Amino acid sequence: MSIVKITKSEFEKFSALIFDEVGITLSEHKQSLMESRFYKRIIHYELASFEAYYQICINDSREKIEMLNLITTNETYFFREMDHFKFLKEYLLNYSSDMKLRIWSAASSVGAEAYSIAMVCDSLLASNMWEVLGSDINSHVIKKARMGLYPLTWSDKISDEFRHKYCLKGKGKYEGEFLINRQLAKNVRFQTNNLLEVNSEFGRFDLVYLRNVLIYFNVDTRKKVVQNIIENMKIGSLLIISQTENLNGLNLDELEQIQPSIFKLREKNYGART
Ligand SMILES: C[S@@+](CC[C@H](N)C(=O)[O-])C[C@H]1O[C@@H](n2cnc3c(N)ncnc32)[C@H](O)[C@@H]1O
Numbered sequence: 001m002s003i004v005k006i007t008k009s010e011f012e013k014f015s016a017l018i019f020d021e022v023g024i025t026l027s028e029h030k031q032s033l034m035e036s037r038f039y040k041r042i043i044h045y046e047l048a049s050f051e052a053y054y055q056i057c058i059n060d061s062r063e064k065i066e067m068l069n070l071i072t073t074n075e076t077y078f079f080r081e082m083d084h085f086k087f088l089k090e091y092l093l094n095y096s097s098d099m100k101l102r103i104w105s106a107a108s109s110v111g112a113e114a115y116s117i118a119m120v121c122d123s124l125l126a127s128n129m130w131e132v133l134g135s136d137i138n139s140h141v142i143k144k145a146r147m148g149l150y151p152l153t154w155s156d157k158i159s160d161e162f163r164h165k166y167c168l169k170g171k172g173k174y175e176g177e178f179l180i181n182r183q184l185a186k187n188v189r190f191q192t193n194n195l196l197e198v199n200s201e202f203g204r205f206d207l208v209y210l211r212n213v214l215i216y217f218n219v220d221t222r223k224k225v226v227q228n229i230i231e232n233m234k235i236g237s238l239l240i241i242s243q244t245e246n247l248n249g250l251n252l253d254e255l256e257q258i259q260p261s262i263f264k265l266r267e268k269n270y271g272a273r274t
Helices: 006-024 030-045 052-061 061-071 084-091 114-125 139-147 152-157 160-166 217-228
Strands: 101-106 130-136 147-153 167-171 176-182 188-191 205-209 233-241 254-261 260-266
Touching: 006 030, 006 052, 006 061, 030 052, 030 061, 061 139, 084 114, 084 205, 084 233, 084 254, 101 114, 114 130, 114 139, 114 160, 114 188, 130 139, 147 254, 152 176, 160 167, 205 217, 217 233
Parallel strands: 101 130, 101 205, 130 188, 205 233
Antiparallel strands: 147 176, 167 176, 233 260, 254 260
């Protein structure tokens, strides 16, 4: 079989489909990245063109999900942007409610963020007083997150205290990996979802981590995603975005910035005249 190359028009067709499905905007220079990521499917189906693969994707929802899984960027690590975990610790030390604290790691990738949050919660709250939900569009990363099994090198960023308490070093066939303590994992749930949709079945949260995903969206999609997230936030709850991202230009008056990259959902009647 000769090497199949993606054409500009095929790239544009896939880009439009990806934008409609998950809101990710791909710039022109992502053409070769798309080609390399989809190439294994071309081989799998023994196809003569990317157009043929596009036709499979639009006619077979399972392959469309597979294609979307291939295009998402899932880079993550434990305790990424440490300031947000220091903030969480302070928040928990001041948490006086007798209601169970609910935290959402939206766009969780393979779960490193959700389990980092869980470690901090478990170290300061009783286990019946908190829960974490991790969610992502990519079904493969959600499967991995549920397993909670990571390369040992990923534990570098975890403090000694938490590593001893929450990470089980693999032996035999799991040599070189570690497993998240099953007791901790009981309070962490993972679910596939699309941030372009309102996820009302998730309920409302006290804290939402929405980090390193807005970067893949254009301004309109960012606004839509944050508005959807707000539907899942309690009044007075907090939204945490990456320190490398911002909500500039979204005109979301209901969010008050309380720290760089941390926003509070105001009362419903904010700004109302009395
Ligand atoms: C770079 S990772 C960020 C992981 C983690 N939040 C962190 O900061 O380390 C971005 C994740 O966003 C997910 N994603 C992209 N578009 C999405 C969408 N429309 N709905 C839900 N998740 C999405 C990707 O699958 C990917 O796992």
